[in-house]
Amino acid sequence: MPVLMHEVLGPANGPTVLLSSGLGGAAAFWRPQLDALLGAGWRVITYDQRGTGRSGGILPEPYRIAHMAQDVLELLDATHTPSCHLVGHALGGLVGLQLALDAPARVASLGLVNAWSQPNPHSARCFEARLALLAAGGARAYCEAQPIFLYPAAWCAEHPERVESEVEHAIAHFPGETTMRQRIAALRAFDCDAALPGVDLPVWISATQDDALVPWTCSRHLAANLPQAQLHTLPHGGHAHSVTQAETFNASLLAFLAQQPHPPQA
Structure with missing residues (x-):
């Protein structure tokens, strides 16, 4: 399968x-996050995941997170990146x-942002509920509800x-019902x-206590069970607090990254 569509920004090595x-x-x-990371001298890789955005494509069945991890491994090879600091949202x-x-x-x-290690009710x-909206109302109903799960109500009201x-x-860029399911x-x-x-490596865990989609206690559980984890929590910001609380989020992320030794690059 083709390598995912991606950008490599910042210093080459x-x-x-x-x-x-x-x-x-x-x-x-x-x-x-880009200006903060690039301003601190980091080389940054971003990408559209398979089946979404510019990458597109048909997904294997059954599709699993392991397929997505393999895509990242191939992306690291294609960009000549022996090792990376990986920051993932959800x-x-x-x-x-x-x-x-x-x-x-x-x-x-690792940076784990409102993530989890096991299903929760x-x-x-x-x-x-989101799948029911997709089935009953199609892409528009699904996407209209998306901000409710991503952002705090007050933030949505302030940024209509x-x-x-x-x-x-x-x-406009919905990947299709089959891919989303x-x-x-x-x-x-x-x-x-x-x-x-x-998973015995340094891990920065970031969560907000008003996340409407993923209970912040999932992040607390990660921090308690990963050997080298540190937990950063905010009272407000919602599921996408990297957007709604970007300045605070970036400062904490950069502080964590500054503590890490730099792996050799090709």
């Missing part, structure tokens, strides 16, 4: 941060955990034009909880 998005899969999710965090288990030498550290209920623009963009099935099937003690 600098230490690398690879950014892996959540369910939407688009590289553009990380725009609020589903992207699951990809990071899977890659750390499958190819630990390729992951210098609240998130399952949210995904059932941005929210509307994001909704319309999501509708496969991606949701993959994240719902993910369970690496028993393997967490074996």
Whole structure:
């Protein structure tokens, strides 16, 4: 299969941060982080996940997080990146955990943003509701509901034009019902909880206590069971606090990355 559509930004031989998005899969999710990372001298890789955005493509069946981790491994090879610091939001965090288990030498550290290690009943209920919207109302109904799960209500009310623009963009670039169902099935099937003690590398965990989609206690559980984890929590910011609380998020991420030794680059 072809390598995913991606960008490599920053110094050619600098230490690398690879950014892996959540369910939407688009590289553009990380725009609020790019200036901060590049300004600090990091080489940054962003990419559109298979089946989404510019990457597109038909997904294998059954589709699993392991397929997504293999895509990242191939992306690292294609960009001549022996090792990276992988930061993943939600589903992207699951990809990071899977890659750390499958190819630990390729992951210098992990950033897990509102991620989890095993299914929980609240998130399952949210995904059932989203799938029901998709079945009954198609892409528009699904995308109209998306900000409710991503952002705090007050933030949405304060940024109506941005929210509307994001909704319309999501509708225009919707990957199709089959692909979306496969991606949701993959994240719902993910369970690496028993393997967490074996992920013995530095991990920065970031969560918000008002996340409407993923209980912040999932992040607390990760921090308690990963050998080298540090937990960064905010009271507000929603599921996408890398967007709504970008300045605070970036400062914490950069502080974590500054603590890490730089793996050799090709």
